[in-house]
Amino acid sequence: MIRTDVLDRLPVRGALPALGSALDGHGTAVLCAPPGTGKTTLVPLVLAGLVGAPGPVRRVLVAEPRRIAARAAARRMAWLLGEEAGGRVGFTVRGERRVGPGTVVEVVTTGVLLQRLQRDQELSGVDVVVLDECHERHLDADTAAAFLLDVRAALRPELRLVAASATTDAEGWARLLGDAPVVAAEGVSHPVETVWAPPERPVRPPHGTRVDPVLLEHVAGVVRRALREREGDVLCFLPGVGEIARVAGLLGGPAELGAEVLQVHGRAPAAVQEAVLAGGSGTRRVVLATAVAESSLTVPGVRVVVDSGLAREPRTDHARGLSALATVRASRAAGRQRAGRAGREAPGTVYRCWAEADEARLPAFPAPEILVADLAGFALQAACWGDPDASGLALLDPPPAGALAAARAVLTATGAVDADGRPTARGHRMARLGVHPRLARALLDGAAEVGVRRTAEIVALLSEEPPREYGDDLAAAWRAARRGGDAYAARWRAEARRLESALRGVSAGTSGDALTDDAAAGLVAALAFPERVARARGEGAFLMVSGTGAVLGDGSRLRSAPWLAVAVADRPVASASARVRLGAVIDEDTARATAGALFAEAEEVCWSAERGDVVARRVARLGAVELSSRPLASPDRVLLRAALVEGLRAEGPGLLRWTPEATGLRERLAFLHRELGAPWPDVSDEALLADPEAWLGPELDAARRRADLERVDARATLERLLPWAGGEAARLAELAPERIEVPSGSRIRVDYGSGRPVLAVKLQELFGLERTPTVAGGRVPVLVHLLSPAGRPAAVTADLASFWRDGYRAVRAELRGRYPRHPWPEDPSTAEPTRRANARRR
Structure with missing residues (x-):
């Protein structure tokens, strides 16, 4: 008996005339109704003609984002009609179906709806589809809405579509549904x-x-x-x-x-x-x-x-x-x-x-x-729908290009789509299995190796991660589910039966039963996630072939595994390595077989930071995991040259042999570049390392290892950078002389390494020199370090005339008693410069 007393109290009843008019006139509508108004229960019953004013009976499909909501909504509607679910109101969720020949309103999950649309694009026999709770923006719901709009536009314009939600972007959904009318229901009055x-x-x-x-x-x-x-x-x-x-x-x-x-x-x-x-x-x-x-x-x-x-x-x-x-x-x-x-x-x-x-x-x-999820399933659905790049789908938000490209790469690797993104026959089969494309690949390929039943059981474990108390060992979790009496085990058995049924017609391998649980679980997991195949590198740490590190928790029995198929992992914030939640032991043969697309063998010539030298070898790799290597006797010269440049950039120009002459030349060139600019070259580390071939060309061609670079005289290589073409190189000694001759006749080396040229000379050798020596064509006076007879700095000046006039007296008064054998004239401007002391008196 229909519970009319309850139905009459549902506030959404007041919005039903407007909703009916919107659907009659436009075919689509957005229904906004707060929680508790009856939008999920009364609206489908009225649209189906089961309650309310007499009218034609229509078949209504209600799509819910979750299984629990689908079951609850169907049972509630059946209760309002005084019936049990499975009569005029039924439901279908993954692994459970309660409908009968008289079912008029069927509640399904959005995933089930997508499967039906792929099998029957016309959605034959359905008159109205209600997308409930569309505000939650689940990917399946957005996809189903896009497909249904395609159906209305191309095949069934009479199909009615309602987007229903308690809180939603009503204007956005209205635009998406072709400027559909928005119908609002008053909420429950309870504050x-x-x-x-x-x-x-x-x-x-x-x-x-x-x-x-x-x-x-x-x-x-x-x-x-x-x-x-x-x-x-x-x-x-x-x-x-x-x-x-x-x-x-x-x-x-x-x-x-x-x-x-x-x-x-x-x-x-x-x-x-x-x-x-x-x-x-x-x-x-x-x-x-x-x-x-x-x-x-x-x-x-x-x-x-x-x-x-x-x-x-x-x-x-x-x-x-x-x-x-x-x-x-x-x-x-x-x-x-x-x-x-x-x-x-x-x-x-x-x-x-x-x-x-x-x-x-x-x-x-x-x-x-x-915008945030893995799009492999969406990409396969779109490809099977006939729109591989999803560009023609009516979506509130377009899929991010990077995420869609990553999804297409997964589909290509699993054989679901061809090079143009079109679905293969295998891809259509994968889409109908109702699991993620990775798991669909594991189902199809694993059945041939492990057997249909065992593969279905393992994939059922992977499709809904087992409880944490089952542990991180996939094979052990499999055994726990088989003997378990908990709610997870019950759902697992139902899903395994569904998958086994879906694999009917797939040829099973004859050797599957010979595999241990560990081997079978590892093989299926590796088929699903080949880029997560990982090799041990000690202390519970692994390297996946994708290049990402992975770690196991303390006490995990998987820590001793030489190879691992990582089924479930996440990467904690600020962690370089993923944390393994579920994995299985495999061997190298399984790793090679499942991740074979990532196998490569090539010559590698590179600079090893660990050895500090060139390493040349032929390496076999499975993605980022090195399997084997052997030395190369005659490495490719181009690769060798690139490795030497890499080493030079890693360790700097100091890798070469820097004699005092080479260092001096570099300092002089750096000074001229700083003061005069072009054509004098920049010889900083950054500039030299930016283009090593410009000054090291022949030496790089001849070198094979670090020791060869260490023998290279840096002075000879730097001379290649001098501005020979314009003739400026001939002025190097004039503009930045290595030595300057002082009044005593000595030729004193100029130090260009301190930012400003420095001439360090004994004070007595400069008697009579009034002007400070200059470099850079007279632009830059040298900084004169006046030394005592013992070679210690007595004064520093860039203006000798000022020093003789104002500073000399103080220096003379301080040092003449300490160095009596050296001349300390009162007038240094007329004194004879000397590098020697006075003759000793007898």
Whole structure:
């Protein structure tokens, strides 16, 4: 019997006439309805003609982003009709289908919808499609919307399409749906009070999947506070399963808390999910949930929401081929959705575990998955749809070019598409398997080596990462799932059966049963992730063939493996190496077979920083992993020359032989370049290393190793840089003389290495010299260091005339008693210069 009393109270009823008019006139519509209004349950029933005014019965397909929401929505609609799911209302999710010949409204996940569209582009028999919770911007939902718009434009203009959400970019969706009318429904009138409850202690921001335990302790404290201060059940939002388990442990049991603690997430047993959605039996409940409870679900009895303010979003490191979930601050739209759970049935309260001042800094909406996720599955869907580069698809956000290119590379490597991006027959088969293209490749190729059943079981493990308590050893996790009686094991068995069924017709290998569990798990994992095949380099560290390092946790039995197939890994923030979450032991033969596309053998001639010399060898590599090498007797001269240049740049020009003459020449040239500029060359390290061939050409051609460079006289090479062509080179001795003759007749070396030319000479040798010597064509006076008879600086001047006039007397008074055998005339301008002392008196 139809529960008309419940249906009549749903606020979305007032928007139904406008929605019907929009669909009749335009064929598409955007429905904005706050949580609890009935958009997920009443609207499909009315569109199908099952309730409301009599009209034609239409077949309605409702697409939900999550399996738990799809099941819950179907059961709720069936309950409103007084039926069980599987009658006029049914559902289909991966691994479970409840429909019958009389099913009119079918709720499916967006992934299931994509599979149907690929099999039947006309979506035969379906009259209306409702894309629910489109604000969440899941990649499958965006893709399904684009495909459905193609269907309407090219094949079935009569197909009706509704984009429904509680909080969304209504204008953007309306434009995407061809300027579709926007129909808004009034929300539930129950007010929700906001209580700001920021932590008192500092909390480290989340990174990767790590959440500061201080925040989780605070969330548990806020839950206890909410139980004391408010009536009704409490719904607490946390980012993931691990955080839910942690907070559940902090809250304790019912006796201590005064309430039953339940956990709702995608991995929770179906019976637990259904019990939560069915409502309590008088005992207060605390429901700890991930984002699955944000949308399409009403949890009866909830009057209070505690929001941690965190969410999990996919992130992909395309350079390393690593995909993982990242903990982020939840958007304002998600916050509104979560708060709305408290006001569905009566006035409620939301406790937000952050400061009110932080609210404005939160993102307005969740990041669209198409901008941050691995796009290999999307790229295969688009290719099979007939649009390999996705340029013709109507998408709210276009896929990033780099991410799409990385996805195309994966599809090409797995044989899913050809060189032009068009799907192969194998690619079409992979798309129909309902798993990521990497796992589809492992299914098809693994079945031939391991057998259909065992391959399906291993891929089922990889399609939904097993619980952490299963460990990081894929083979051990496989054994645990086979004997396990937990919720994960039940889902794993169902998925394995589905995949085994999907592999019907694939020829299985005859030797598969002979492989051990470890070998079978390793082979399948390596087929799925060939670039993550890794070789040990000691202390639990590995190098993947992609070039990324990988590390295992302490105590892992995989630490002794010589080779590893890394199935699940993430890279912590600021870490150079990935952290292995799930892997399997393999041998080198398996590594070569699965990652064979990355095998290369080539001559390598390079400068080894470790040896400080040229290394020439023939190397066999599997990507970044070196397999073997042998010395090269006659390396290629071009490669050899490049290696020597690399070494010179690594160690600097000091690698050559620098005699005092060579150093002096370099200092003189540097001085002239600084003072006169061109054509005098720049001989700094940077300039010399920028073009070593310009001054080292013949020597580079003749050299084979470090020792050959160390024998090169740098002076001879520098002379090649002199401006010979214009004749300026002949003026080197004039403009930057090595020595300057002083009045005593001595030829004193000029030091150009201090930035300014320095002439260090004994004071007595300059008697009679009034003007300071100059260089650079008279532009630069030398800095004269006047030395005592013992060769120690007595004075420094760039103006000799001034020194003789003003400074000499003080120097004479200080030194004449110390050096009586040396002349100290009162008038140095008329004295005879000398380099010798006076003759000793007898």
